[in-house]
Amino acid sequence: MYVAVKGGEAAIANAHALLADRRRGDRSVPALRLDQIVEQLALGVDRVMSEGSLYDRELAALAIVQARGDMIEAIFLVRAYRTTLPRFGYTKAIDTGAMLVERRVSATYKDLPGGQLLGPTFDYTHRLLDPELAAGGDVTEPLQRASEAEAMPRVSAILAREGLIEPDGDMPGDHVPGDITREPLEFPMARDIRLQALSRGDEGFLLALGYSTQRGYARNHPFVGEVRIGEVELELDVPELPFAVPLSSVRVTECQMVNQFKGSAKAPPQFTRGYGLVFGQSERKAMAMALCDRALRATEFGEDVVAAAQDEEFVISHSDNVQATGFVEHLKLPHYVDFQAELDLVRRMRAEHDARENADMLEEKKEAAE
Amino acid sequence: MRGQEAREQAERKAVMATLAQSSGADIVRLWNEAGLPSEAELLRGPETGLVTVRGRIGGGGAPFNVGEATVTRATVRLASGQVGHCYALGRDREKARLAAIADALWQDPARRGEVETRLVAPLRAAQDEAREKRRAETAATKVDFFTMVRGED
Numbered sequence: 001m002y003v004a005v006k007g008g009e010a011a012i013a014n015a016h017a018l019l020a021d022r023r024r025g026d027r028s029v030p031a032l033r034l035d036q037i038v039e040q041l042a043l044g045v046d047r048v049m050s051e052g053s054l055y056d057r058e059l060a061a062l063a064i065v066q067a068r069g070d071m072i073e074a075i076f077l078v079r080a081y082r083t084t085l086p087r088f089g090y091t092k093a094i095d096t097g098a099m100l101v102e103r104r105v106s107a108t109y110k111d112l113p114g115g116q117l118l119g120p121t122f123d124y125t126h127r128l129l130d131p132e133l134a135a136g137g138d139v140t141e142p143l144q145r146a147s148e149a150e151a152m153p154r155v156s157a158i159l160a161r162e163g164l165i166e167p168d169g170d171m172p173g174d175h176v177p178g179d180i181t182r183e184p185l186e187f188p189m190a191r192d193i194r195l196q197a198l199s200r201g202d203e204g205f206l207l208a209l210g211y212s213t214q215r216g217y218a219r220n221h222p223f224v225g226e227v228r229i230g231e232v233e234l235e236l237d238v239p240e241l242p243f244a245v246p247l248s249s250v251r252v253t254e255c256q257m258v259n260q261f262k263g264s265a266k267a268p269p270q271f272t273r274g275y276g277l278v279f280g281q282s283e284r285k286a287m288a289m290a291l292c293d294r295a296l297r298a299t300e301f302g303e304d305v306v307a308a309a310q311d312e313e314f315v316i317s318h319s320d321n322v323q324a325t326g327f328v329e330h331l332k333l334p335h336y337v338d339f340q341a342e343l344d345l346v347r348r349m350r351a352e353h354d355a356r357e358n359a360d361m362l363e364e365k366k367e368a369a370e
Numbered sequence: 371m372r373g374q375e376a377r378e379q380a381e382r383k384a385v386m387a388t389l390a391q392s393s394g395a396d397i398v399r400l401w402n403e404a405g406l407p408s409e410a411e412l413l414r415g416p417e418t419g420l421v422t423v424r425g426r427i428g429g430g431g432a433p434f435n436v437g438e439a440t441v442t443r444a445t446v447r448l449a450s451g452q453v454g455h456c457y458a459l460g461r462d463r464e465k466a467r468l469a470a471i472a473d474a475l476w477q478d479p480a481r482r483g484e485v486e487t488r489l490v491a492p493l494r495a496a497q498d499e500a501r502e503k504r505r506a507e508t509a510a511t512k513v514d515f516f517t518m519v520r521g522e523d
Contacts, residue, residue, distance in 0.1 A: 055423065055439035056460065086419040088441055088457070093424040093433040100501060102508050110515060118511040144506035154429045168428030177424065177433045191427060192434035199425075199436050233387075234439070236421055240455055243379050246387035247421065247441060248459040254429065277425045279437055 023068050037061035046251075046280025047071060051321060052078030053181075053200040055250050055279050072202075076322050090177075092235045092244055096254045096277070097154055099230040103281075106155050107224040108258060114152030119229060120281075155226035156256050156273065165258065165271040187313045191297070194316060198292055199278050201319030203285045209309040210291030217307035218295045221260035222274070227283045229253045253282050257290035264302035272301060385476055385490050386469070390458040392493045394465030401468055404488035410446035410471045413453065416463035418442045444470040452477040 024031065038045055038057045041064065048060035052075040060078060067073035103119025106112055118124075159165040169191055171177075178193035185197070198206065213220060231251050235244035255276035263269035274294025276286035295309040308314055318324060389397065401408060420438040427434055443457045444466040454474025456466045472489060475481040 050437070053437035054420075055437065058461075059440070082420065082438055085440070086417075087438075088419045088421050088443065090422045090435070091424050091439075093426045094436075096425070096429050100504065102504065103511075116513040117508050118513065119508055142507045143510040144503065145510040145512070146506060147509035147512075149505065156428060157430075168426065168431030170427075171432035175432065177435055179422070179435050181422075181435075181438075192432055195425075195427060196435045196437075234421070234423060234459065236441075236457060238455075238457065240445070243383050245455070245457045246383060246390055247439075247457055248387075248390040250423065250439060250459070252425075252436075256429065273428055275428050277436055279423075 023066070032065055034058055034061040034065070037064055043281060044069075044071065046282055047203060047285075048074045048078055050279040050282060050285060051075045051200055051202060052082070053279075054078050054082050072321050072325050076325065079322050089236055089238070091247070092237065094232040094234065094250075094252070096228065096232060096252070097152070097157075099152070099228060099232050099252075099254075100249070101152055101228055101230040102251075103230070103283075104152060104226065104228040105224070106226045108226075109155060109158065112155060112158060114150050152228075154228075154256060156258075159225070159258070159271060166267075166273055169273075169275065185316060187316075188299075189312065189316065191293070194296055194312065195275065195277070195289075195293060197316045197319055198276075198289045201289070201292075202321035202324070203282070203288065205319055205321070205324075206288035206292050207284060209295070209315060210288035212307065213291050213295050213309045218298065218303075218310045220272075220274075220291075220294050222291060222294070223258045223260075224287065225256040225258035225273070227253065227255050227286065229281050229283065251280055253278050253280065253286040255283065255286035255290040257287065257294055259294050261301065266300075266302040272297070382473070382476060385485070386456070386473060388490050388494045388497065389456065389469040389472055391497055392465075394462040394468075396493060396496070397465055397468050397472075397489070400489050400492055404484065406472070406475065406484070406489065408468065408471065410448050410454075410474065412444065412467070413447055414443070414445040416442055416444040416466040416470075418461045418463070442466040446470045446474055448474045448478070450478055 038061045041061075044064060045057055045060045048063055048071060049055050049057070051071075052060065052063070054060070056078075059081060060074070063074035063077040063081075064071070066077060101114070101117060101119075103121060104114065104117045106116065110116075156165065156168065160167065171190065171192060175190070175192075178190060178196070180193060180196050185193075212218070214222070229251065231249040233249045234247040236247055237244050253276075255274075257274040257276070259272045259274060261267070261270055261272040272294065274290035274292070274297075276289035276293065278285050278289065292309060292315060295307070296312050296315060298305050298310040303310070305311060418440055419442075421441045422438050423436045424433045425436045426432065439459055440461050441457055441459055442461055442463055442465070443455070444463070445453065445455050446467065447453050448471070452474040454470040454472065454477065456469035456473060458466055458469060472485055476485045476490075
């Protein structure tokens with residue numbers, strides 16, 4: 001017999017009040033302001049924007065506070081907020097070649113137009129904790145160097161001149177970019193849809209898969225052709241204006257991964273490419289995305305699909321941390337009835353098992369006696 | 371005529387770009403200093419929604435969807451008949467409303483000069499300065515390679 005029960009309303013309300021208290025913490029410590037988070041935890045804000053798939057710094061900062069710094073919870077909050085807003089349209093595709101560059105490095109060319117610009121990087125730091133930061137001392141203004149505004153073509157364009165690298169990825173002329181926020185995932189999927197899923201995918205998951213390709217699971221000999229970080233302008237076509245309306249700019253990170261390719265029945269020896277593009281400043285994510293993009297193109301190049309990182313359905317179905325956390329974390333919600341049914345079943349199976357064993361034992365005794 | 375129309379559209383777009391890039395606080399401050407009229411009939415909004423940002427595969431290939439961004443838009447009509455629009459990233463409704471009024475005022479030949487000099491020019495100058503500062507700070511982190519000569523010859 002199944003008897004429906006309800007309860008826990010008071011417990012839930014009190015738990016949420018307790019959460020609010022613990023979130024605020026010691027009242028003698030000043031409360032965080034959103035602008036402090038936006039300015040001083042900027043890369044955390046960027047991660048929430050990237051995986052929450054919503055570019056809005058203040059909202060991401062609010063989500064981080066509300067989630068007590070739990071990034072996946074914050075990403076969940078941002079995703080939920082997105083669904084409450086109407087959509088005005090699709091922007092014109094951004095031009096990363098026209099980026100106001102804040103960092104740009106290439107591991108394949110030492111001298112390239114525009115040069116190697118380190119920007120605000122953790123690279124070459126000694127990873128020693130800095131007690132001065134804890135003391136909250138003043139920070140000096142960064143140096144400036146007068147320079148002519150120099151064109152900074154993408155590195156892929158330089159290699160393309162020799163014809164030794166595949167071109168930027170094209171789709172058939174009548175192809176409309178797919179949108180996973182509008183249509184359910186279907187496999188196999190086109191590269192544009194994969195890239196959308198990867199761009200909002202979990203950084204840790206993509207990092208681990210990218211790492212696995214380097215360790216030999218779908219090895220594809222990657223080089224960072226280029227990583228660039230900076231602001232790009234957004235424009236939107238709207239019916240009420242005769243020109244694309246400028247919306248202001250967003251910061252993105254782009255990675256051009258260049259991969260040696262020995263050729264196959266389908267393509268001659270050349271460099272192939274993986275592409276990463278994410279909101280905010282996150283070259284780890286952009287690089288991992290580019291490694292995964294290249295690995296997922298295995299069939300396109302006639303490569304054997306032997307590793308997890310090449311398995312499109314595996315990678316794309318498990319890259320979304322909001323879906324993943326929803327399914328894993330739902331396990332802690334009440335499953336009393338499910339479990340009761342399982343318990344009955346296991347009891348019955350155990351009783352049948354024991355009965356069978358007893359019967360077998362009796363049989364053996366009988367045979368021994370004869 | 372065609373050429374002049376295209377030029378005027380380019381100028382109007384540049385004004386909209388400057389306003390969209392500016393903070394609401396800066397627009398309000400200059401607006402009050404200039405004493406521009408801040409009343410207009412609201413035809414739409416201000417309302418916040420999303421745009422889906424598109425990138426290109428490999429940087430220059432086929433477009434794909436990267437993610438969404440918040441955008442606030444407004445459309446206003448002045449008593450003199452001009453209709454102005456604003457679309458700008460973020461959720462600042464007052465900024466969108468004022469920027470739409472600025473767009474409408476700019477279309478009024480009698481008002482254009484005032485909008486350009488009192489509002490747009492100072493905003494543009496501040497943005498240019500900030501951009502140049504950013505560029506110069508980045509340029510200071512440029513790697514200068516030098517060659518170490520080794521061996522006899």
